[in-house]
Amino acid sequence: MIQKVELPSTMEGKTVLVAGAAGFVPSYVSEFYLNLGAKVIGLDNFITGSRSNIELLSKYDLFEFHECNIYESMPDFSQTKIDYIFSLASPASPIDFKEIPLEIMRVNSEGTMHLLELAKEKKARFLEASTSEVYGDPEIHPQREEYVGCVNPIGPRSCYDEAKRFAEAMTMAYHRRYGVDTRIIRIFNTYGPRMRPDDGRVIPNFINQAMSGSDVTVYGDGSQTRSFCYVTDLVNAIHNVMFSKEHTPFNCGNADEYTILETAETVMKFLNSDSKIVYKGLPEDDPKRRRPNMDKLQSVSDYAPQVSFEEGIKRTAEYFKSMQK
Numbered sequence: 001m002i003q004k005v006e007l008p009s010t011m012e013g014k015t016v017l018v019a020g021a022a023g024f025v026p027s028y029v030s031e032f033y034l035n036l037g038a039k040v041i042g043l044d045n046f047i048t049g050s051r052s053n054i055e056l057l058s059k060y061d062l063f064e065f066h067e068c069n070i071y072e073s074m075p076d077f078s079q080t081k082i083d084y085i086f087s088l089a090s091p092a093s094p095i096d097f098k099e100i101p102l103e104i105m106r107v108n109s110e111g112t113m114h115l116l117e118l119a120k121e122k123k124a125r126f127l128e129a130s131t132s133e134v135y136g137d138p139e140i141h142p143q144r145e146e147y148v149g150c151v152n153p154i155g156p157r158s159c160y161d162e163a164k165r166f167a168e169a170m171t172m173a174y175h176r177r178y179g180v181d182t183r184i185i186r187i188f189n190t191y192g193p194r195m196r197p198d199d200g201r202v203i204p205n206f207i208n209q210a211m212s213g214s215d216v217t218v219y220g221d222g223s224q225t226r227s228f229c230y231v232t233d234l235v236n237a238i239h240n241v242m243f244s245k246e247h248t249p250f251n252c253g254n255a256d257e258y259t260i261l262e263t264a265e266t267v268m269k270f271l272n273s274d275s276k277i278v279y280k281g282l283p284e285d286d287p288k289r290r291r292p293n294m295d296k297l298q299s300v301s302d303y304a305p306q307v308s309f310e311e312g313i314k315r316t317a318e319y320f321k322s323m324q325k
């Protein structure tokens with residue numbers, strides 16, 4: 001029987017370390033804990049993150065930043081108290097899989113190990129950001145946490161999928177071997193402002209194509225499905241998992257499922273776009289269906305997504321528009 005989540009009313013006096021703080025999701029996680037009164041220490045080497053996110057976080061007095069590659073060397077934290085560690089540093093877009101596969105594998109293995117060592121030394125609670133990609137091209141639907149996945153270990157996505165599976169395995173090993181207080185989340189497609197407009201993921205692609213009136217590119221026949229979570233809803237899920245009592249993985253996302261064709265049409269409708277849909281070949285190992293079963297997190301917490309798809313798409317489109325000014 002899993003125990004219920006008890007959320008803290010404040011994080012004042014606590015120190016939270018966020019690896020990957022300049023990135024899309026991690027910048028929201030950092031902001032969330034700064035707003036709860038915590039001191040936040042951010043680490044990033046800017047391989048896919050943005051300096052503007054660090055400028056934004058630097059407006060908070062309790063934010064401290066170290067530029068570093070976490071698989072090469074960590075800052076000296078010998079005199080620093082750390083209570084919570086979020087292991088969020090990893091490129092996550094399919095365009096990165098082709099360009100920086102070894103960096104992805106190293107940050108999720110050696111980088112994660114450095115963070116786990118720090119958690120062990122500081123007796124900090126540690127959360128690993130894994131991914132729905134650990135399920136690969138799933139044979140069961142929707143995906144429950146017990147499902148062990150169907151991943152091609154040598155395919156073009158394997159640098160990411162297998163690295164995250166390794167990161168999960170190492171997190172459980174530190175928990176079992178050293179008693180580190182660990183948590184694991186499996187994030188399903190998340191979108192929102194601060195994504196890179198050109199990062200190759202489906203929502204930024206569709207929004208930018210729809211806004212500019214150029215062709216909207218659907219890969220395959222568009223019948224493959226995805227579930228999309230707005231970023232602030234994801235942060236709420238992450239917070240609930242960090243304060244759960246459970247060490248095994250939680251799916252984190254939004255269970256509403258759309259075909260890719262529906263997604264393209266919906267984005268075009270929300271943005272009043274008269275773009276045309278064009279079809280291109282499906283990439284190798286592209287998962288056919290993706291939808292989280294959210295029962296586990298919902299059975300221990302009040303987590304429920306708050307931001308509708310329409311609202312989320314409009315906010316993200318506004319952000320991309322503001323970047324063009």
Ligand SMILES: NC(=O)c1ccc[n+]([C@@H]2O[C@H](COP(=O)([O-])OP(=O)(O)OC[C@H]3O[C@@H](n4cnc5c(N)ncnc54)[C@H](O)[C@@H]3O)[C@@H](O)[C@H]2O)c1
Pocket residue numbers: 019020021022023024025026043044045046047048049050068069070071087088089090091092107111129130131132186187188189190191
């Ligand atoms: N966004 C999603 O839909 C999604 C889905 C599943 C999992 N995730 C996971 O969530 C986390 C954040 O993803 P995101 O979408 O915000 O990606 P992102 O690329 O915007 O953020 C990752 C950050 O990590 C930094 N980083 C990468 N390697 C590093 C290294 N060696 N040393 C220091 N910093 C490093 C990058 O510069 C970047 O700022 C990742 O672990 C990702 O795998 C995200």
